[in-house]
Amino acid sequence: MGLSFRFRPCGAGRYAEAAFLGVWLVGWLLAETIVLGLLGAGARSLLLGLPLAGSSLPASPGPALAIGGFLVVWLSLWTVGGVLALRQLLRCLWAEDRLSLEDGTLSLSRRLGPFRTRQRLADRTIRQVMVRSGRGAAPALGPLVAERRDGQVVTLTDLGTPQQRAEAAAALQVALALPDVPTVRRASAGALPRGWDCLEPSFGSALLVPERRRRRHQAVAISAIALTLAAILALTLQQARFEPSVWPFGLMLLALTLGVAWASAWLWLGRLEWRLEARRLVLQRRFGSGLRELAELRALQLREHLDSDGDAWYILASPDGAGRPILQVMGDPQEPRALGQWLAHRTGIPFEDAVPSADERLAARQQELERLRRQLAGSGRWGRLALRLLEGMERRGG
DSSP: OOEEEEEOOOSTHHHHHHHHHHHHHHHHHHHHHHHHHHHHHHHHHHHHTOBOTTOSSBOOHHHHHHHHHHHHHHHHHHHHHHHHHHHHHHHHHSEEEEEEEETTEEEEEEEETTEEEEEEEEGGGEEEEEEEEOSSSSOOEEEEEEEETTSOEEEEEOOSOHHHHHHHHHHHHHHTTOOOOOSSOOOOSSSOOTTEEEEOOSSSOEEEEEOHHHHHHHHHHHHHHHHHHHHHHHHHHHHHTTOGGGHHHHHHHHHHHHHHHHHHHHHHHEEEEEEEETTEEEEEEEETTEEEEEEEESOEEEEEEEOTTOOEEEEEEOTTOOSOOSEEEESOOHHHHHHHHHHHHHHOOOEEEOSOOHHHHHHHHHHHHHHHHHHHHTSOHHHHHHHHHHHHHHHHHO
16 A cells, blocks of 8 residues: 655745735736737737827837837746746645655646646655755745655655655655655765756866756757847848937847847857866866866855845855855755765865754754843843743743
């Protein structure tokens, strides 16, 4: 008989998030409708030679195409944002994840509104099942994930309560006969994290570079945008020969086209890469056949930084903070930690994990509470009253 788990959205906070997303989606739909109407009216005017609404003159091809091109790019991004917001709204209110383990196969069935997807993982491909740490300075338990033997991490679910996810992780560890690990586990140094490639040239040192497949996809997308802007620019400059008032817009469009074209050339021909040597990392910039060394690291440190909004950023860089960081992410230290451990294992350079553990965070919180108690106790009658209220809240919470 196999195992089966069901996870659904929970917590009162999801209703506030859903209400906000619902209001935002109403505005999104209104803006989507208006822009689609403008594009339809502009296309009709250009094709039939009719004047635009509110004007007695026919639409000029150059400026009209330029504005239309901008609206098409904006509408594409706006549509993607709306789809993601709708997905998150359904995730808050109408979603379910089911995990089942039968005959050595872990099956994941996701329901998002009326849509369903299914994924299977063979037990021989799974190295660990764990609950990752959540976000923030004092993170709770985060999503339930499975780490495969090739280093890929598959998110199983972020629904349900933290306790449900922790219990599922423990049960799956036992059922799959996997090595026992803490509920919130630090990544191993065995596999290079996703998003990176290690190149092994026939001569010279190995190179750590951003994932090449993802970079090619980015280059194709940016190149398509650059070609579209170039076509619109050509029409605009042609129209500017007869209408001098178009020149300022044409010059701004020229600057934008050159910037996007440079970004495309950089994605195709250039990159920043880390050269892996014995007990040191060398950052170098490559563009075409040119190569330039920028910095050198002989030690690594993973540290936590809280921004002005209270969001936790995790930075993998030199211990003294000098130079460019290797990786900087928000919310989850797993990826930079895994990369730091892999680099330390590969090159032999020291790696310090300076992110506080859950026990260290709890000790720091207790020290801060003790300091607050002393301040309240010595601040007079109202301070002592606030201290009694605080202690009463702690007793009820404990």
